[in-house]
Amino acid sequence: DIQMTQSPSTLSASVGDRVTITCRASQSISSWLAWYQQKPGKAPKLLIYKASSLESGVPSRFSGSGSGTEFTLTISSLQPDDFATYYCQQYNSYPITFGQGTRLEIK
Amino acid sequence: EVQLVESGGGLVKPGGSLRLSCAASGFTFSSYSMNWVRQAPGKGLEWVSSISSSSSYIYYADSVKGRFTISRDNAKNSLYLQMNSLRAEDTAVYYCARDTSSSGGSCYDYWGQGTLVTVSS
Numbered sequence: 001d002i003q004m005t006q007s008p009s010t011l012s013a014s015v016g017d018r019v020t021i022t023c024r025a026s027q028s029i030s031s032w033l034a035w036y037q038q039k040p041g042k043a044p045k046l047l048i049y050k051a052s053s054l055e056s057g058v059p060s061r062f063s064g065s066g067s068g069t070e071f072t073l074t075i076s077s078l079q080p081d082d083f084a085t086y087y088c089q090q091y092n093s094y095p096i097t098f099g100q101g102t103r104l105e106i107k
Numbered sequence: 108e109v110q111l112v113e114s115g116g117g118l119v120k121p122g123g124s125l126r127l128s129c130a131a132s133g134f135t136f137s138s139y140s141m142n143w144v145r146q147a148p149g150k151g152l153e154w155v156s157s158i159s160s161s162s163s164y165i166y167y168a169d170s171v172k173g174r175f176t177i178s179r180d181n182a183k184n185s186l187y188l189q190m191n192s193l194r195a196e197d198t199a200v201y202y203c204a205r206d207t208s209s210s211g212g213s214c215y216d217y218w219g220q221g222t223l224v225t226v227s228s
Contacts, residue, residue, distance in 0.1 A: 034214035036152075043202055043218035044144075044152065055216065087152055091213050094166045096142075096154040 002026050002090050006099035012107040017078045021102045023071045023088035032092040035064055035073045038101075039084045047086075048073065078104075109133040109217045111203050116222030123193050123226070129186040129203030129219055137161075137181035140211035143188050145199035146221075155201070156188065160209040171197075193226045200224075 003026040013019050023033065031051040036044035046055045048064035051071055061076040075082055083106050088099040115127040129141070143155040156177040157166045165177055176189040186203050200223050204215035 038152075043220060044215075045218075046214060046216050049207065049214045049216075089152075089214060094157070094212065095168050096157070096212075098152040098154065101151045 001095055002029060002093065002097050004088055004090055004097050004099040006086075006088055006102050008102060009100065010103045010105060012105050013078055014107045015078050015080055019075050019078060019104065021073045021086055021088075021104075023066075023073070023099050025069045025071075025090055025092075028068045029090045029092035031067045032090060033064075033066070033071050034089045034091065035062075036087045036089065037082075037084045038087065044087065109205070111205065111217055111219035113201065113203055113219045113222035116201065116224045118225045118227065119193055120228050121194060121226055124189070124191045125193065125224060127188040127190065127201055127203075127222060127224070131184045131186065131203075131205075134205070134217075136179075136184040138209050140164075140206035140208055140213070141179060141186045142204045142206055142211075142215060143177060143186075144202045144204055144215070144218075145197075145224075146202070147196075147199040150199075153199070157206070157211050158186070159211045164211055166211070190224070193224075195226050198224060198226045 005024045033051045035048040038044040052064045086102045110132045112130045140159045142157045158177045174192045178187045200221040202221045203219045205217040207213045
């Protein structure tokens with residue numbers, strides 16, 4: 001199974017900050033990586049697919065990069081609505097696996 | 108508008124069974140693979156099972172293999188998860204999610220609101 005490891009687990013930041021979340025795969029997954037945002041009590045929302053493609057309707061302040069085993073999600077200027085938990089997901093092979101999540105909280 | 112609505116969750120005793128349903132609308136259900144993903148209270152996301160558009164390909168997480176069965180009825184635009192031999196560690200919110208691909212193995216662009224399954228005596 002491919003293990004996905006996110007860092008940090010928790011990130012404290014302020015509105016307007018630029019933040020980066022990292023996701024590492026235990027083996028190469030090419031660009032088969034997605035990022036999701038989840039708010040308490042809600043379903044996850046797809047932000048980025050194929051490592052760097054922005055899902056329709058997602059603000060352009062979100063961007064993704066990477067390939068192989070190392071990936072990043074960057075939010076260029078944090079907005080109040082962005083404080084949530086973020087998950088990466090590999091879909092290179094079954095079993096599909098998610099990272100453990102990064103909680104983005106207000107500093 | 109794409110909608111996925113789960114139902115069937117509830118409280119069940121260890122060893123018991125439950126059948127979850129996911130009613131889909133707003134898209135051509137028979138053209139997409141579908142998935143179940145769960146989230147234990149306060150924990151992260153865990154993929155459970157996937158089924159391709161024509162049910163030709165089915166996959167399970169090791170943690171549920173042999174106990175859970177995924178199925179779909181394209182005529183009824185519905186996805187199902189039959190859960191048997193339930194354990195306390197199966198307690199979670201169960202989400203159905205649409206795959207972006209018909210053959211599966213992709214990411215999930217639409218999710219339901221989730222249904223809570225609690226396994227406890």
